[in-house]
Amino acid sequence: MNATERPLSRRSFLSGMLATTVLPLWAQSIPSNPDVVVIGAGSAGLSAARTLIAAGKSVVVVEAANRIGGRAYTENNTFGVPFDQGCSWIMGGSNLPYVKMAQEWHFDLLNHTDAGEALFIDGERASGAQKGAYYKAYSRMESATSAAGRKGLDVAAASVIPAEMEFAGTAQSWIGPMDFAVDFKNLSTMDYYQYGAIHTNYMVRQGFGAVVKRMGAGLPVQLNTPVSRIDWGGSGVSVETAAGTIRAKACIVTVSTGVLNAELIKFSPVLPEQKLSAINNLPMGLLSKIALQFDGEKFGLHRNQWLTYRVSNEMPAEACFFLTWPFDFNLMIGFIGGQFGWQLTAKGTEVAIDFALGEVEKMLGSDVRKHFVRGFLTQWSHNPWTQGAYAAVRPGHYGARAELAKPLGDRLFFAGEAIATPYYQLCAGAYTSGEKVAHEVIKSIG
Ligand SMILES: Cc1cc2nc3c(=O)[nH]c(=O)nc-3n(C[C@H](O)[C@H](O)[C@H](O)COP(=O)(O)OP(=O)(O)OC[C@H]3O[C@@H](n4cnc5c(N)ncnc54)[C@H](O)[C@@H]3O)c2cc1C
Numbered sequence: 001m002n003a004t005e006r007p008l009s010r011r012s013f014l015s016g017m018l019a020t021t022v023l024p025l026w027a028q029s030i031p032s033n034p035d036v037v038v039i040g041a042g043s044a045g046l047s048a049a050r051t052l053i054a055a056g057k058s059v060v061v062v063e064a065a066n067r068i069g070g071r072a073y074t075e076n077n078t079f080g081v082p083f084d085q086g087c088s089w090i091m092g093g094s095n096l097p098y099v100k101m102a103q104e105w106h107f108d109l110l111n112h113t114d115a116g117e118a119l120f121i122d123g124e125r126a127s128g129a130q131k132g133a134y135y136k137a138y139s140r141m142e143s144a145t146s147a148a149g150r151k152g153l154d155v156a157a158a159s160v161i162p163a164e165m166e167f168a169g170t171a172q173s174w175i176g177p178m179d180f181a182v183d184f185k186n187l188s189t190m191d192y193y194q195y196g197a198i199h200t201n202y203m204v205r206q207g208f209g210a211v212v213k214r215m216g217a218g219l220p221v222q223l224n225t226p227v228s229r230i231d232w233g234g235s236g237v238s239v240e241t242a243a244g245t246i247r248a249k250a251c252i253v254t255v256s257t258g259v260l261n262a263e264l265i266k267f268s269p270v271l272p273e274q275k276l277s278a279i280n281n282l283p284m285g286l287l288s289k290i291a292l293q294f295d296g297e298k299f300g301l302h303r304n305q306w307l308t309y310r311v312s313n314e315m316p317a318e319a320c321f322f323l324t325w326p327f328d329f330n331l332m333i334g335f336i337g338g339q340f341g342w343q344l345t346a347k348g349t350e351v352a353i354d355f356a357l358g359e360v361e362k363m364l365g366s367d368v369r370k371h372f373v374r375g376f377l378t379q380w381s382h383n384p385w386t387q388g389a390y391a392a393v394r395p396g397h398y399g400a401r402a403e404l405a406k407p408l409g410d411r412l413f414f415a416g417e418a419i420a421t422p423y424y425q426l427c428a429g430a431y432t433s434g435e436k437v438a439h440e441v442i443k444s445i446g
Contacts (some may be wrong), residue, residue: 006080028157028318030220034058036441037239037246039227039265040254042070043427044416044434046216047097048252051438054220057445060248061219064226064385068216071256071386071417072427073208079375081329082207088326090202090211092131098211099200104215105290110304110327117306118324120363126310134310137167141175141184149193156395157192158184158315165224169311173266173319177337180425182392183316186338190398196429198420203304205327208427226385229266232412249445252437254416254430257404258284258387271408280399282418284388286341289378290320290334290356297371299364303328309363316340320356330373332360334446337389342381349377390425391418405433410444 036052038045052059067073071086089112090094090098102109119126119134126134141161150161157176161184162168176184180192204211222243227241230251237251255265260279271279301307301326312318316339323333334356336344344352353375361368380389393400405419415437416430423429 002086023127030060030222031058032246034060034246034248035445036060036250036252037062037237037248037342038252039230039239040064040416041068041216041219041221041223043072043212043430044254044420044437045070045252046212046221047434048217048415048438048441049221049256049434050215051435052442053226055438055442057442060222060246061221062225062227062239062246063221063223064398066224067213068219068221068223070214071380071389072209072212074209074213078158079291079329079374081331082205082210083291083376084207084209085289085379087202087208087427090204090208090428091198091201092115092200092423092432093196093424094199096200096428097431098208098215098428099202101215102202102204102211105211107211108327109202110205111201112203112304115305116302117308118301120307120309121321122310123365125360133386134167134170134308137165138171138174141164141168141171145175145184145189145192148189149191150265152190154188154190154396154398156185157187157189160189164313166384167310169313169315169317170308172315173311173317173338174308174321177285177316177319177339177341178321178335180285180392181337181341182388183338185315186285186392188393188395188398191393191424193399194398194422195424200428203326212427217228219262229268230412232269232391233269235411237411250411250413250441252413252415252434252441254414254434256284256386256388256416257282257391257418259385260386261407264384267412274403275408276399276405281394281400282391282404283394284386285338285390285392286381287335287337287350287389288320288341288345288380289376290336290352291333291376291378292353292356293373293375294330294371295373296330296334297367298325299368299371301325301364307332307360307363309359314431316343318355319346320359322356322360329390334359345377345379345381349375352377370435377382392425407437407440408443413441
């Protein structure tokens with residue numbers, strides 16, 4: 001084991017119709033009775049629309065929010081620099097379309113695979129030996145979870161890891177809440193094991209959300225148009241929206257399982273039992289960002305690095321780990337997730353910011369508050385159109401992703417991060433899932 005680097009998680013370690021396409025004018029106008037109606041203008045919905053249009057199909061994308069991108073969202077208003085409220089790392093397998101697009105459109109990419117990490121213990125920088133113990137815990141947690149999945153066990157990761165181990169809480173907080181958006185007691189060993197190897201891991205100076213927005217520019221999207229009902233009983237589909245009913249040959253649903261579980265969209269006839277059970281077994285996990293802006297003081301920390309500290313082994317631990325000074329911006333981006341993430345975000349922005357600042361203060365001293373400018377807490381937990389960050393399979397129900405992915409009849413299709421095997425939970429996975437489903441639809445409707 002190399003004692004100078006944390007063995008990064010599977011995500012950050014194991015590691016057609018694209019950028020140049022100009023949409024034909026007919027594809028940019030909104031047809032009233034299209035071939036296909038796509039619900040949701042996130043990564044999956046936009047890529048599905050592009051693929052369908054490339055095949056000459058008429059499409060309407062209906063989007064509840066007032067912007068495209070969904071959980072890919074870069075904004076400059078809060079801090080005056082690009083801030084990704086949702087996804088920020090272009091991650092996944094090799095040859096990701098988003099990397100090609102970002103390069104083609106001259107976005108600045110930073111390979112973040114070998115990011116360094118500062119580890120603090122009780123307000124002091126960890127010694128080499130302590131870091132070594134932390135990496136060991138991290139590796140043991142990962143290998144125990146993977147080994148269970150490899151054996152075909154689909155149980156909670158919490159039930160297969162070593163009982164007592166130094167840094168167990170810190171390692172679990174990274175792998176569980178920060179990566180998979182759930183604690184080890186809610187992390188399926190099979191889901192963990194089946195997750196795809198990560199070969200790509202880039203940050204984007206202008207924001208990943210900005211790349212997704214550019215990808216969707218000019219597509220026929222109807223904003224501010226929540227869908228409330230899908231009738232898929234006859235031939236074709238009939239989709240009720242806030243702006244009227246759209247009839248089409250087929251429909252692709254890309255909304256989160258949070259939205260499906262909350263039954264914000266009614267189906268008629270009701271979805272079959274297996275589909276409902278799959279949705280129920282894919283509840284949303286939570287990853288939230290608490291971004292802290294400082295006045296330019298860097299506290300001796302490097303840019304684009306991780307800042308981690310030892311937390312209690314009692315789970316859920318109160319962990320908020322940070323990315324320091326991305327692209328040299330005066331920001332520390334804190335991450336909270338899992339059960340503690342839900343609890344802290346429920347207390348509101350002020351409490352969450354104060355908590356994050358307090359954790360930084362414990363590491364770097366009381367000067368921290370003097371240099372603090374402003375903070376921001378993302379609202380994915382309360383956003384009605386997401387209801388969390390991304391879907392995590394309940395232990396024992398690994399098959400839920402495949403079940404949700406099955407189309408109903410030749411007209412009701414599903415896409416999105418929840419079913420983007422093996423790159424579920426990821427924006428690039430959602431893109432591929434939209435593209436794949438669009439090809440199935442093209443085959444189905446002819
Ligand atoms: C804090 C955070 C950090 C993340 N970090 C990363 C990362 O670094 N890298 C990575 O790859 N992934 C990351 N992700 C995950 C990634 O953002 C998602 O997997 C991906 O963006 C999901 O795309 P999607 O198209 O499946 O869903 P969405 O983006 O949610 O798109 C679905 C769309 O449907 C719309 N909608 C919902 N209900 C309705 C309705 N009734 N009618 C009409 N429209 C509706 C929504 O408004 C939304 O626009 C992160 C997510 C979060 C929240």
